[in-house]
Amino acid sequence: MNLDFDLALHLEPYEIESTIKMLETELKKQKTDIFGLEAEGKIVPQSLVQKNRDTKVLLESIQAGTEKMFGISLYIDSKHYDRKKLDDVSRKIQDKMASLMITPKVPSFQMYKALRSTLPVLDDQLSIKREITSSAASACFPFVMSSLESKAGGILMGFNTINDIPVIVDPFRASNPNILVLGTSGGGKSYCIKLYLMREFLEGVDTNVIDPQAEYSDFAKTFNGKTIKIAPGSDTVLNPFDLLGLTLDEKKLSLLSFFRVLLGEMDEGERAILDDCIDATYDSVGITKDPKTWSKHPPTIADLYDQILPLTKSEKDIIYKPSMKIANRLKSYVYGPLRFLDQQTKINMDNRVITFDIKDTPDIGKATMMFLLLEFIYTEMKKSRKRKILVVDEAWTVLSAGDDGEYILRIVKTCRKFNLGLVMITQDVEDVLTSRAGRAVLSNTATKVLMKQDPSVIKDLTDRFRLNEKEQMFLQTAGLGNALLILGTMRTPIRIKASPEEHRIITTNPDELMEMVHEAEALKVRREGVPDLDVNKLLQRKINLTNDQIEALSRIGFHEARVKNLSGTSELFLIRNETGYTDERFVLQELIQEEIMKYTKKAMIHYTELADISFESKDGRMIGIEVVAEASPDMDERIIKKKLPILEKYDEYFIVAAREETQRLEGYGRIYSRQQVPDVITSYLQS
Numbered sequence: 021m022n023l024d025f026d027l028a029l030h031l032e033p034y035e036i037e038s039t040i041k042m043l044e045t046e047l048k049k050q051k052t053d054i055f056g057l058e059a060e061g062k063i064v065p066q067s068l069v070q071k072n073r074d075t076k077v078l079l080e081s082i083q084a085g086t087e088k089m090f091g092i093s094l095y096i097d098s099k100h101y102d103r104k105k106l107d108d109v110s111r112k113i114q115d116k117m118a119s120l121m122i123t124p125k126v127p128s129f130q131m132y133k134a135l136r137s138t139l140p141v142l143d144d145q146l147s148i149k150r151e152i153t154s155s156a157a158s159a160c161f162p163f164v165m166s167s168l169e170s171k172a173g174g175i176l177m178g179f180n181t182i183n184d185i186p187v188i189v190d191p192f193r194a195s196n197p198n199i200l201v202l203g204t205s206g207g208g209k210s211y212c213i214k215l216y217l218m219r220e221f222l223e224g225v226d227t228n229v230i231d232p233q234a235e236y237s238d239f240a241k242t243f244n245g246k247t248i249k250i251a252p253g254s255d256t257v258l259n260p261f262d263l264l265g266l267t268l269d270e271k272k273l274s275l276l277s278f279f280r281v282l283l284g285e286m287d288e289g290e291r292a293i294l295d296d297c298i299d300a301t302y303d304s305v306g307i308t309k310d311p312k313t314w315s316k317h318p319p320t321i322a323d324l325y326d327q328i329l330p331l332t333k334s335e336k337d338i339i340y341k342p343s344m345k346i347a348n349r350l351k352s353y354v355y356g357p358l359r360f361l362d363q364q365t366k367i368n369m370d371n372r373v374i375t376f377d378i379k380d381t382p383d384i385g386k387a388t389m390m391f392l393l394l395e396f397i398y399t400e401m402k403k404s405r406k407r408k409i410l411v412v413d414e415a416w417t418v419l420s421a422g423d424d425g426e427y428i429l430r431i432v433k434t435c436r437k438f439n440l441g442l443v444m445i446t447q448d449v450e451d452v453l454t455s456r457a458g459r460a461v462l463s464n465t466a467t468k469v470l471m472k473q474d475p476s477v478i479k480d481l482t483d484r485f486r487l488n489e490k491e492q493m494f495l496q497t498a499g500l501g502n503a504l505l506i507l508g509t510m511r512t513p514i515r516i517k518a519s520p521e522e523h524r525i526i527t528t529n530p531d532e533l534m535e536m537v538h539e540a541e542a543l544k545v546r547r548e549g550v551p552d553l554d555v556n557k558l559l560q561r562k563i564n565l566t567n568d569q570i571e572a573l574s575r576i577g578f579h580e581a582r583v584k585n586l587s588g589t590s591e592l593f594l595i596r597n598e599t600g601y602t603d604e605r606f607v608l609q610e611l612i613q614e615e616i617m618k619y620t621k622k623a624m625i626h627y628t629e630l631a632d633i634s635f636e637s638k639d640g641r642m643i644g645i646e647v648v649a650e651a652s653p654d655m656d657e658r659i660i661k662k663k664l665p666i667l668e669k670y671d672e673y674f675i676v677a678a679r680e681e682t683q684r685l686e687g688y689g690r691i692y693s694r695q696q697v698p699d700v701i702t703s704y705l706q707s
């Protein structure tokens with residue numbers, strides 16, 4: 021409204037029990053009224069009947085747990101420096117509210133209370149309330165965004181960075197279901213999409229991923245999906261010549277693009293030769309323009325090579341030169357490291373989640389492989405109208421290769437028709453902005469996620485997306501997981517946040533992954549224990565342990581400490597000290613307890629205000645022991661002074677001091693050194 025006012029909304033949840041009681045009383049009252057009227061032979065007003073019905077429905081839904089009751093108060097504090105203009109502001113607000121069927125009242129003689137009630141101090145002094153249900157309360161929530169409104173059935177993309185409101189969108193309902201993620205390396209692009217995929221999966225959407233980094237396998241595993249590894253030696257192969265349901269003409273078009281990826285740029289002459297040879301290759305296995313022949317066994321790259329080889333013997337330069345060039349480059353796909361392409365297609369696609377791991381595909385073949393897969397998956401996915409997603413991570417490799425964007429344009433333009441959302445992730449922002457292919461993708465992608473950007477591309481981005489200054493700043497300084505979400509003409513800065521469970525599945529942070537392995541191992545140690553060892557004992561002597569035992573203990577939080585034992589010589593221990601005390605103090609306390617335990621089980625260590633250790637002597641008296649091992653004699657004394665009133669409540673107490681000089685402690689009780697402990701304990705516990 022562009023007016024100056026504060027709006028305060030107090031929402032107070034009511035106890036379910038008292039609400040039910042209140043409603044039951046209300047129901048009884050209504051029934052008595054209705055009954056009374058009927059008994060007198062009067063007409064029962066419809067409003068009363070309706071009220072009775074509503075109360076009943078409300079009571080039922082509260083008992084069923086689908087609704088809760090709230091007390092709601094709504095106050096508006098209109099402001100202006102000028103008295104007359106203030107009235108103006110108030111009137112405008114009143115008008116606006118009237119249009120929403122709300123009739124506001126001015127609390128004329130309670131202005132102080134009213135003002136307090138609008139301050140953000142949770143002090144509803146006016147306490148003018150109305151009871152409403154949860155669904156009504158949620159409709160009152162005032163912080164709806166004007167830009168990206170949440171829609172039922174969408175996906176939680178993140179939280180608005182300004183007001184933390186969940187941003188829920190459904191990319192499939194945009195003008196096209198494609199998504200483009202742009203940002204610097206490590207900004208959280210893959211993370212964002214993995215999260216999106218997981219959430220879409222739960223909505224019933226199928227997903228395929230072309231995964232050059234092999235980082236989506238955990239995601240696939242979690243959802244019983246499948247990871248298809250494509251590398252020399254793997255069983256899965258894609259034959260580029262396989263028609264895969266395309267017509268021969270379509271296939272030839274895509275093959276020409278494919279070979280441009282495979283062989284690099286070609287001149288006129290080379291292209292002509294290749295074109296002829298592809299025709300001849302299909303011809304050689306009996307596949308012609310006649311659709312009946314298309315189901316025949318397709319040729320492979322070796323067949324193409326066989327067609328080209330004779331041409332390299334040609335006398336004519338115009339044939340010899342280009343065919344020689346093609347043959348040379350093709351050789352590695354027939355004899356060299358990329359020979360695995362030269363086979364018939366063998367891929368089983370019967371799963372809702374499939375990731376294609378091409379990490380171990382030789383580098384020179386990566387772009388080719390991505391291209392082939394894109395084509396293959398696209399063709400497969402065209403077969404159903406179900407919602408599905410194809411993710412191409414590190415997409416620039418495939419976007420940039422080939423025929424200057426024609427090919428990719430064909431795919432991004434048509435996937436909407438098959439309900440296929442193409443998700444492309446890339447860090448090569450500049451290429452996307454400047455190349456033809458990039459522009460084709462941009463103009464056919466409704467949802468864009470811009471993550472942290474290099475300063476060098478900000479200007480181009482600003483031109484392309486008309487970013488304002490704030491957005492430019494945001495993108496340059498965006499932290500991990502922050503993004504500008506652009507959907508059509510609307511944009512919102514969001515923070516992408518996963519639940520801990522989701523995070524565990526999708527993170528690639530090596531430290532965290534290590535941590536998870538450790539956690540799993542630690543859990544195993546805690547559950548299954550360690551042979552011949554009590555892992556619940558917080559103090560272990562290293563000399564008694566095997567290497568395996570030491571390793572297992574260190575997994576569950578034990579560490580090594582060299583500390584003096586009760587004979588006064590230093591010894592290596594493995595300890596799990598979670599007390600906040602120094603290791604020396606911790607070990608001393610544990611050793612004293614151990615000493616007592618030789619005679620009686622009635623000993624305890626306290627980490628509270630009680631004596632550090634207490635035990636029952638042979639003749640049934642409670643003995644308290646205070647252990648002091650502070651940083652300075654001064655601190656030792658302070659501790660004892662504080663503890664004294666408690667220690668004096670025991671039948672007897674004594675102090676064990678780690679420090680040699682104990683003058684400061686004299687006068688507070690009997691003081692022993694650690695070496696004296698065994699004898700003292702014996703005196704209490706041996707008959």
Ligand SMILES: Nc1ncnc2c1ncn2[C@@H]1O[C@H](COP(=O)(O)OP(=O)(O)OP(=O)(O)O)[C@@H](O)[C@H]1O
Nearest residue numbers: 205206207208209210211447501516517527528529
């Ligand atoms: N929203 C987030 N919340 C928490 N951690 C995140 C978030 N986004 C990313 N990370 C962490 O950062 C790591 C790197 O993120 P991610 O792999 O998504 O980067 P990227 O942009 O895909 O980088 P590259 O371009 O190198 O592939 C993740 O494994 C994860 O640990």
Ligand SMILES: [Mg+2]
Nearest residue numbers: 209210211413
């Ligand atoms: Mg990535």
